[in-house]
Amino acid sequence: MKPYLADFSKLIKFRLTFLVVFSASITFLMGSKMQVSRGDIPGIDWNGWLILIAGGFFVTAAANCFNEIIEKDLDKLMTRTKDRPMPAGRMTTGQGLVMGLVMGMFGTWLLGKLNLETGLLSVFSILLYAFAYTPMKRKSPIAVFIGAIPGALPPLIGYLAALGKSTTFYPIDYTIAVILFLVQFAWQFPHFWAIAWVLDDDYKKAGFRLLPTTKRDKISALITLLSAIILIPISLLPTFYGFGGYYIGGISLIAGLVFAWYALKLYLNLDLPSAKKLMFCSFFYLPIVQVVLLFDFITK
Template identity: 70%
Template sequence: MSEESFISDFKKLIKLRLTFLVVFSASISFLIGNKQQDESINWINWLILTVGGFLVTGAANGFNEIIEKDLDKLMKRTSDRPIPSGRMTTGQALVLSLFMGIAGTLILVRLNFLTGVLSVFSILLYAFLYTPSKRKSPIAVFIGAFPGALPPLIGYFAAFDRPQISWIPIILFLIQFVWQFPHFWAIAWVLDDDYKKAGFRLLPTTQRDRVSGLMTWLSTIVLIPVSLIPTIMGFGGWIIGGVSLILGLIFCWFGFMLYRNLDIKSAQKVMFGSFFYLPVVQLVLLFDFNRIL
């Protein structure tokens, strides 16, 4: 295997774009945690979080692909991944994933013990609870929303020598938790034909029907008040409140159009809207964050 080929396969193994999104979310929350303490940014710790978070997320995605290697062969979108295509053995992927998981956890523990524990918890939840549940029941989306919402929690706590529970990390967790329902249901709608080949049951009713469309739309409605909590609680200003409201209403409109049309084109708008919504809201919150005691 050439170096170029290995790098290409490694990117697919760790789902590079997803990994970057997770690391971005954790990094923004880390910076918010720094602002909460009214301290200058510790860029060394930020780098430690970024590298450790990248490795831990890559490990979770690697374990996911190992577990689903036979199912990935059945789906067009995943058949070219390194394991099902035969370009990488399960053993090689396992060694890489174990190395990334252990190394990433040891790196994150340097920040504080809680950050390391949460990183291990996220791997276990995602790889060994969410992954096998995808073929059993639509409840898998609810299960997967927990590890999916841990990055902002991990990032925020990483900013502290001695983390303490407060409303701020809980709200950061809650926003990302609720956001995942329209995000995943839209993806499941778009890819339903491919998912069915592997037996994945991710839509609320397991079908592209009116109830699944309604549930997706309702999840975008719930996201609006949840995204306004930072402003209501006082640690987010009026700018983030306004941006969250505007984006939330647009996102909600996309959800309504999916409910009305029940087509893939509408689901794609919800899906791409979700890609845009979360990083923008998190970035604006960072710059419109008010330090509270």
């Protein structure tokens, strides 16, 4: 049983799937707090929260499954991915396709139970990730921009899911949802490029072109640094628009400066240790900022 669970975990990229679901579940709670404060609902819909987690898990797992089907032959070339179940020969593409379709349809159905927008965005996310971002990785660094869109949809999906089937919408809800999307969208560029720097040698075996200049050079490091700097003002938008307090403002500023500092170290040193520190910093940045925002979320 354990080998099958291990293969399933690799197939769906469990850690990535968990991060996606975590992000959506946090923003669902933000949206719920806003609904409760307006008297639209008596309390947090925990059943809806569980549906979002399950639906988000299956949709994300399906997108990752389709990604691995498309890249099976390329995964064989890379040390990091050659032991995944399909390139290793422990699972056929047919089996993977069936699993992906079942998870995708079931996950979309679950999210559609919350509201139409959530279901449609989940389908859009699968299509963009699997069939636009995945093939573009070998063609151009623009793939990072394309991949950042479905990667930033979870907080938007989570917040909209909290609105349920309400027919009353307020401008502040759209403002909050878009800003949550923008923060995660901006975060992905230094995050992606730090990973691409660390794994560049492996990526080259499969022909992936993910660094800004496709090389570990000064310009790629500079663009990564600029993206980390741009994240700082974007992360302060919740406080600027009044739905985030001063605590999240302070944490976002400190976390953003630390993030930018590690990006600066990469620019100055152009080495793997600096890229790894930036990469690990990116792993901690997002959940910290999102959790603090949840507890410093101001409803009006």
